[in-house]
Amino acid sequence: RAKQVGQNHYEFHTPDMNSAAHERLSMETDLQRALQNQEFVLHYQPKIDTATKAIVSVEALLRWNHPTRGLVLPNTFIPLLEDTGLINPVGEWVLLQAACQAQAWIDAGLEPIRMSVNISAKQFRSHILVETVRRTLGASQLESRYLELELTESMFIENAERSIQIMQELKCLGVSLSIDDFGSGYSSLAYLKQFPVDYLKIDRSFVTDLVSNKKDAAIAVAIAALAHSLDLKLVAEGVEDQAQVEFLEKQGCHELQGYLFGRPVSAEELEQVLRQADRGQEARRPVDTAA
Ligand code: C2E
Ligand code: MG
Ligand code: MG
Ligand code: MG
Numbered sequence: 090r091a092k093q094v095g096q097n098h099y100e101f102h103t104p105d106m107n108s109a110a111h112e113r114l115s116m117e118t119d120l121q122r123a124l125q126n127q128e129f130v131l132h133y134q135p136k137i138d139t140a141t142k143a144i145v146s147v148e149a150l151l152r153w154n155h156p157t158r159g160l161v162l163p164n165t166f167i168p169l170l171e172d173t174g175l176i177n178p179v180g181e182w183v184l185l186q187a188a189c190q191a192q193a194w195i196d197a198g199l200e201p202i203r204m205s206v207n208i209s210a211k212q213f214r215s216h217i218l219v220e221t222v223r224r225t226l227g228a229s230q231l232e233s234r235y236l237e238l239e240l241t242e243s244m245f246i247e248n249a250e251r252s253i254q255i256m257q258e259l260k261c262l263g264v265s266l267s268i269d270d271f272g273s274g275y276s277s278l279a280y281l282k283q284f285p286v287d288y289l290k291i292d293r294s295f296v297t298d299l300v301s302n303k304k305d306a307a308i309a310v311a312i313a314a315l316a317h318s319l320d321l322k323l324v325a326e327g328v329e330d331q332a333q334v335e336f337l338e339k340q341g342c343h344e345l346q347g348y349l350f351g352r353p354v355s356a357e358e359l360e361q362v363l364r365q366a367d368r369g370q371e372a373r374r375p376v377d378t379a380a
Contacts, residue, residue: 117169119155124179128154131186132353135362136205136324136346139338144366146203146237146344149187150353151179171211180212181221188229188236190356195235199363200370203265205237210244219258226262233263239290240266242274249280260285267324272312282319288344289316293327296347300332313340 123129129151136146153161170176184206191204212218226233238259245252256266267288272295291312295305309325316323325337328347337345351362 113169116166117173120153120166120169120173120175123153123155124175124182128156129179129182130154130355131183131190132355133190133359134346134353135351135359136344137350139334139342139345143370144202144363146205147191147359148205148239148346148353149183149190149207151183151207167209171209174211176209176211177215177217180209181225183207184221184225185228188225188231191235192229192231194360194363195231197360199360200367201232201235202363203235203237204231205239205267207239207269208244210241213240213244213252213255214247219255219262222259222262222264226264234265237265237267237288239269240286241269242271242276245280245284246275246277249277249283253280253283253285256285270326272308278315281315286321288322288324290324290326291342293347296325296327296333296337297329299336300330306336309336310340313342317341 130153131149132152133147133149135144136148137143138145151163151167153163153166155161167176170179187204187206191202195201208218222236222238225231226236240256259266265288266284266286267290268284268286269290270292271289273292289312291309295308295312298305299309300306313323322343323341324344324346325333325342326346328334328337328345328349330349333347334345334349354362
C-alpha cells in the first residue's frame with residue numbers, strides 16, 4: 090500500500106510489502122547493473138564419454154558474483170532475468186563468453202571439446218536468437234560443431250511448429266542441439282520425432298535414485314530406449330556414484346555428467362583438468378615408431 094505523503098511522491102511502508110517482494114525488488118535493481126559491472130561469471134562442468142571416460146564437452150553454467158551476497162546460483166536469478174527482459178543481453182554475453190573460452194582452449198593447444206550453453210525459454214522465443222548464435226560463431230571463430238545449445242521441452246509447447254523452424258535454422262548453422270532435463274517437462278512424443286536435435290539429457294530427478302527406486306529405473310530405461318530408437322545420443326546429468334554409472338552404461342548412455350566426474354568450476358580450474366586429461370591421453374598413445 091502506497092501512502093501519499095507529498096503532492097507527487099509516495100512512500101512505501103515496509104510492513105505492507107513482504108520481505109520476499111523486497112528481496113526480489115532489490116535483486117532486480119542489482120541485476121540491472123550486474124552486466125556492466127562484470128559481476129557475471131561462467132563456471133564449467135565436464136561431460137565425459139561413457140566408453141573412453143574422456144572429457145568430450147563442458148557445460149557453461151552462469152553464476153552471479155554479487156558484491157554483498159557472494160556467489161549467487163542461477164535458479165534464484167534466471168527467472169528475474171527473464172521477467173525483466175535482461176535475459177537477452179545476459180544470454181548473448183553467456184554465448185560469446187563461452188564460445189570465446191572454448192576457442193581459447195583450442196588455441197592453447199588443448200584437444201577440442203564441445204561447449205554447451207543453456208538457452209532460456211524467452212531467449213529461444215526471441216526472434217534474434219539465430220542471429221545472435223551466428224554472430225557469436227563469427228566473433229569467437231569457434232567452429233560451429235563445437236557449440237551445443239541446451240534447450241528444454243517446456244519451450245516447445247507454446248508453438249511446436251515455430252520451435253521446429255527455429256531448431257532447423259540453428260541446425261543450419263552447424264551447432265548441436267540438446268534437450269535438457271528430459272522427462273521433467275511436457276514431452277509430446279509426436280513432436281519429439283520431428284525435433285532436429287542431437288542429444289537427450291535425462292533429467293537428474295530420474296538419475297538420483299536410479300539404483301534404489303524401481304520407478305525411476307523404469308523411466309530411465311524407457312528414455313534410453315526412446316533415444317536409441319530415435320537415433321539420438323543419450324546424456325545423463327547428476328551422476329554422483331559408480332552404481333549409477335554401471336546402470337547407465339548398460340542402458341547405452343553415451344555421455345555422463347555429474348559431481349562424480351567434476352563439479353562446475355572456474356575456467357582456470359577447468360583448464361588444469363583439461364591439460365591433465367590431455368597429458369594422460371598422450372601417455373596412453375602408442376609410441377610413434379616412424380623412422
Ligand atoms: P541444468 O542446465 O540442468 O544444469 C545442471 C545443474 O545441476 C547445475 O546447477 C549443476 O551445477 C547441477 N549439477 C550438476 N551435476 C550435479 C550432480 O551430480 N548433483 C547435483 N545435485 N547437481 C548437479 P546450476 O549451475 O545451479 O544451474 C541450475 C540451472 O540454471 C541449470 O540447470 C540451467 O537450467 C540454468 N542455467 C545455468 N546457467 C544458465 C545460463 O547461462 N543461461 C540459462 N538460460 N540458464 C542457465
Ligand atoms: Mg543444462
Ligand atoms: Mg540439465
Ligand atoms: Mg537439470
